[in-house]
Amino acid sequence: MPRSGPATRLIDVAERAGVSIATASRSLRGQDGVSEAVAAHVRQVASDLGYVVNVHARTLAGGSTSIVGLIVHEIGDPYFSEIASGVVHLATARGLTVQICHSGRDPVTELSQIRTLLAHGTEAVLIAGSGYVDPTLQSEADKELRAFQRSGGRAAVIGRHFLRTDAVLPANVAAGEAIAEHVLSLGHRRIAVAAGSAALTTVEDRVAGIRAALERHGIAPGDVPVVHSAFTRDGGQEAAERILHEHPRTTAILALNDVMAIGVLSTLRTLGVSVPHDVSVAGIDDIAVAADLAPSLTTVRLHMQQLGELVLSMALKPPSARPRRRGCGHELVVRGSTGPAPRRRA
Amino acid sequence: MPRSGPATRLIDVAERAGVSIATASRSLRGQDGVSEAVAAHVRQVASDLGYVVNVHARTLAGGSTSIVGLIVHEIGDPYFSEIASGVVHLATARGLTVQICHSGRDPVTELSQIRTLLAHGTEAVLIAGSGYVDPTLQSEADKELRAFQRSGGRAAVIGRHFLRTDAVLPANVAAGEAIAEHVLSLGHRRIAVAAGSAALTTVEDRVAGIRAALERHGIAPGDVPVVHSAFTRDGGQEAAERILHEHPRTTAILALNDVMAIGVLSTLRTLGVSVPHDVSVAGIDDIAVAADLAPSLTTVRLHMQQLGELVLSMALKPPSARPRRRGCGHELVVRGSTGPAPRRRA
DNA sequence: CGAGGTTACGTAAGCGCTTTCGTAGCGCAC
DNA sequence: GTGCGCTACGAAAGCGCTTACGTAACCTCG
Known part of the structure; x- marks a missing residue:
């Protein structure tokens, strides 16, 4: 045109x-x-x-584009839209525009997004969203990013500490520990995990945190059912169904993110299970609506908007010799969906 | 760089x-x-x-960019992130990337975003989000878009039928009517509206729909308090406080969007007002979490994701002589937040 | 007062691509 | 076998910008 x-x-x-x-x-x-x-x-x-x-002329002549690319797994998911919001806010303040790509959690799509962004000569490429447990799924992407950086481009990611780029690290393990400690402190011992796809490192990390806390309290990994499903509301529903069916004596369900927790709550409501009286439910992330659910959701706040701002600001800093790591706080937010373990269950 | x-x-x-x-x-x-x-x-x-x-070289030489620009009021708001999700999905399917700009509901920022997108030579510029009641606030933007179109660019908007671009029109008036008819049919007569800024046409339209329905049932506009606040959760809280304070006999609060309705519900919960027993609450939009609130929210579904897909597909069609208009369905979704009007109130 | 240094600007060479225009080569009709 | 109309391709002119390099003009100092 x-x-x-x-x-x-x-x-x-x-x-x-x-x-x-x-x-x-x-x-x-x-x-x-x-x-x-x-x-x-x-x-x-x-x-x-x-x-x-004219950006194109400028870029072609060797100038800069004032565009940063952001690749997210699923733009409709509040976790990512809050991150995107952080990135966009800071970018707007700095006079940059943001090009958003949606990978749909597909490593192949993701790779092509990266290539597109590189070809577009974006100032920086940001990737938000869990990496893949299987390293071969992202080695190509890794290579591409390295080449980008060698040629002066900037890249930064959220999570994915295994990449040789600057990274903001959400407290996945700690969040898992915190939420597990919380339900343990309420007296729960029959705890199940509603997890997203086992292919994602975020899932791996959060589960690891939960397991670590439980082991400290003498609960063996084998006694903690981890049901893998999708990182979505429907995934949460499905996981809850399976948990209640296969492990009917469960008193606490830890969803690995709030969106899944929403699904879990929905299933429990449908089945007439009272939360937190019969079963406690908790999530991780603290998305904006967590406080407004019924019951309000106990979760661990990961400050997604801040993650977004941080990842952009790291990318914008002058490059350093070795990849920088930056943590981001987390806090347990206790609300209405968790309560003392019931004395006995049917 | x-x-x-x-x-x-x-x-x-x-x-x-x-x-x-x-x-x-x-x-x-x-x-x-x-x-x-x-x-x-x-x-x-x-x-x-x-x-x-290399997009820049291609564009400079007269080719196309494969980039569409999307301007939204507030990327963190579910209404917009669902629209964005629709746009991004369709764009990805068509091999386009989306450049997202966040105007923060500021017409001046919006204008500069438009200029930036034009300078970037995007294939199409999409604008989502209410227009401004005051036409002078957007006449510059309008001019800019017209020039863009004359020079072969494509533009399409959601709402803002007063612009001479293709437009997808969310059923704002009809949604207002539908939600008002619903509470009327439940016997409510003392109805208040929790509205966003009066400067926005979306607010104007939805209020007009509500008023029309009420008038048909013999309720004069003067008897319907419309409290203007911000189109946010906090705005909803504030509006609810003022409504309960100034109009304590209100039995139904119509929030002009679901995000405000969340705030309204929160205030009512804090004040110990039972929903829907004492007061019914309804929203408009049907954002994803509406079904998972406590109580689940009665609202009018506006299909934001579809709006997003539509607006992009309109923009991508070969231009027509006169601006196209396209509606998008709406459905009343009755959930738990509305119930029969109480027989009497304190 | 002229060598050498600085500052303030202009000239022109591309950046990687699309596209116009030109041309070689072929088939076909007469 | 000449001429015409194709098709398939190449040469080269930019698109609007940045920047290396060149060059006046002015300054500083021995």
Whole structure:
């Protein structure tokens, strides 16, 4: 779609200001080598003419794009939309625009997204969302990012500490521990986990945290059913059904994220199981609606918006020799969905 | 940030394939004037080399960018993230990437976003989110879009029927009517509205729908308090407080969107008002969590994801002489937050 | 007062692609 | 066998910008 609009070009500004195109270019970018008087004049003329630089020409000539790419697993998921919100907010404040790609949790799509973003010459590529347990699924992506960085590009990820990029690390293991400690402290011993796909490292980490806490309290891993399903509301429903069916004496269900917890709550409501009287339910993430569910959801806050801001700010910093790691706080948020373990169950 | 990566360029593909750069270009874009044998060979070589076209060069030379811009009021709001999800899904399916801009409901920011997107040469500019009642707030944006279209660009919006672009029209008026009819049919007569900013046309439309329905049932506009606040959860809380304070005999609160309804429910819970026993509450939109609130929220489904897909597909169609209009269904979804009007109130 | 350094600007060479235009080669009709 | 109309391809001109390099003009100092 060739556009032939009467857009003002740099050369128009230069002519009108009575300077060369080079001087105009330098003036507008605040580069030195131009007297302040001339620069100010050029800026004035540009503004009068409503000049907007052509990104493509700029990029092609070696300039920067002012675009950052963000790859997320599922843009509709609150976990990711809150991250995206953080990224977009900070980006807007810095005069950058964000190009969002949705991988649908498919490593192949993800790879092609990365390639596209690289070809688009984005300033930085950000990836949010769990990595894959199977390293072969992302080795290509890894290679691509490395090459991108070697050639001066910036990349940063949320999680995926195994990549050689800057990374913000959500407290997955600690969150798992915190939520498990919480239900343990309430006296629960028959605990089940509603987990997302076993292929994701986030799932692995959160489960590891839960297991560690339980083991400290003398509960063997074998005594903790972990039901894998999808990281969605429906996945949570399905997991809850299976848990209640296969392990009817369960008194606490730990969902590995809030979205699944919503599904768990929905199933329990349907089955007439009272929460937290009969069964306690907890999530991880603390998405915005967690406080407004029925009952309100006990969870671990992971500050997604902050994760988003952090990952962008890391990417924007001048590169360092070795990949930086940055944690992000987590807090147990106790609400109405967890309560003391029932004295006995049917 | 000049990038000097060893990216394969078209000329590399051409050389390796033993053809000219022109032929290579034509082959890769499936343009005719190239024999099928040669074209296939070129495509094979390109794929072997992992060639990805440089968008900036392509655009500069008059090609297309494969990028669509989407401007939303508030990316963190589920209404918009569901729209964004629709846009991103369809875009991904069509091999397009989406550039998301967040205007924060500020017309000035919005205008600069539009300019940026135009300067980026996006295929299409999409705007989601209420227009402003005051036309001067958007006349600049309007002008900009018109110029964009005249020069071959595509634009489409959700709502904002006053713009001369293709538009998908959410059923705002009808949704207002539907939700009002619903509470009327339950016997409510003392109805209050928790509204977002009066500056937004969406608010205007939904209120108009509500008023129309009420008037049909003999309730004068003066008898329907409309409390304006922000289109957020906190705004809903605040509106509910004011409604209960100023109009204590209210039996039904209609929130103009689900996010506000969440705030309303929260305030009622805090104040110990039972929903729907004492007061019924309803929203509009049917965001994903509406079904999982406590109580589950009666609302009007506006199919945001579909709105997103529609607006993109309209923008992608060949332009028509006059702006197209496309409606999108709506359905009343009755859940637990509304019930019969109480016989009497304190 | 001229060598050498600085500053302020202009000239022009691309960045990687699309596309216009030109041309070689072929088939076909006369 | 000449001429015409195709088709399949190549050469080269930009798209609008950044930047390396060149060059005046001015300054500083011995």
